[in-house]
Amino acid sequence: MSQVLLITGGSRGIGAATALLAAQQGYAVAVNYRQDAGAAQQVVSAIQDSGGRAVALQADVSSESDVERMFREAAQQLGTLSALVNNAGILEQQTRVEHLDAARLKRIFETNVIGSFLCAREAVRWMSTRHGGQGGAIVNVSSRAAVLGSAGEYVDYAASKGAVDTLTIGLAHEVAGEGIRVNGVRPGLITTDMHASGGEPGRVARLSKGVPMGRGGTPEEVARAILWLLSAEASFTTGAILDVSGGR
Numbered sequence: 001m002s003q004v005l006l007i008t009g010g011s012r013g014i015g016a017a018t019a020l021l022a023a024q025q026g027y028a029v030a031v032n033y034r035q036d037a038g039a040a041q042q043v044v045s046a047i048q049d050s051g052g053r054a055v056a057l058q059a060d061v062s063s064e065s066d067v068e069r070m071f072r073e074a075a076q077q078l079g080t081l082s083a084l085v086n087n088a089g090i091l092e093q094q095t096r097v098e099h100l101d102a103a104r105l106k107r108i109f110e111t112n113v114i115g116s117f118l119c120a121r122e123a124v125r126w127m128s129t130r131h132g133g134q135g136g137a138i139v140n141v142s143s144r145a146a147v148l149g150s151a152g153e154y155v156d157y158a159a160s161k162g163a164v165d166t167l168t169i170g171l172a173h174e175v176a177g178e179g180i181r182v183n184g185v186r187p188g189l190i191t192t193d194m195h196a197s198g199g200e201p202g203r204v205a206r207l208s209k210g211v212p213m214g215r216g217g218t219p220e221e222v223a224r225a226i227l228w229l230l231s232a233e234a235s236f237t238t239g240a241i242l243d244v245s246g247g248r
Ligand code: NDP
Pocket: 008, 009, 010, 011, 012, 013, 014, 015, 032, 033, 034, 035, 036, 037, 059, 060, 061, 062, 086, 087, 088, 089, 090, 111, 115, 141, 142, 143, 144, 186, 187, 188, 189, 190, 191, 192, 193, 194, 195
């Protein structure tokens, strides 16, 4: 039986690259998306065309009922879950703190933080040996912004990723004795659609100048780090957060 991975926000960018690499490594993959069914189906079709197993599952990760349903559907359609990647995340237009309002803060925290918590909770319910499960691994996708703070750009997003890092460390300790490892990655600048929402033309070129390696990373470079943390190669690694940032 192949291992089963559920990846949130698997329809584009880092999530899509991770879904494709996981399938190459033999995982059956549940590809979650929020609204773009076509993009998710493209990822699923690419996996199936290469002989892999995958399904597209719609769910808004900030909705408790959606998340519970998604985990049930993943188990029904692919089998026992062994891995979760909490990748779904949003970023809004860059702005200073004076222009932030509660509605924006709620949107950011609902997807990035509450979404990660709800999916992690559901994964523990399915995977923990404490509940009769067979163990597994979780990777939370954070950001270098959690450490850098993103002053003048999106402190709200940075703070949400700080919360994701704390979830990684706390949950890792909580379930370490139950067969579940929990780790994180902190991507730096990665060339995906997400930067289109930053509201600044030439943004990627400008930010690349601040990366010691002098370029943005690719989604595949982040995917490789995620897959390593999920794998048995990382069997004694839990509560760790790996920077994938070209030295930034
Ligand atoms: P993209 O904007 O390219 O893709 C985001 C994905 O998340 C899409 O599949 C989208 O689905 C999904 N999504 C968004 N909100 C929800 C939700 N509420 N419920 C379910 N799915 C949702 O993002 P990236 O690939 O760039 O980023 C992936 C992760 O990496 C994020 O957590 C991001 O914060 C993090 N990151 C990215 C960096 C970068 O430079 N790109 C740097 C550091 C961290 P749909 O299209 O259907 O809405």
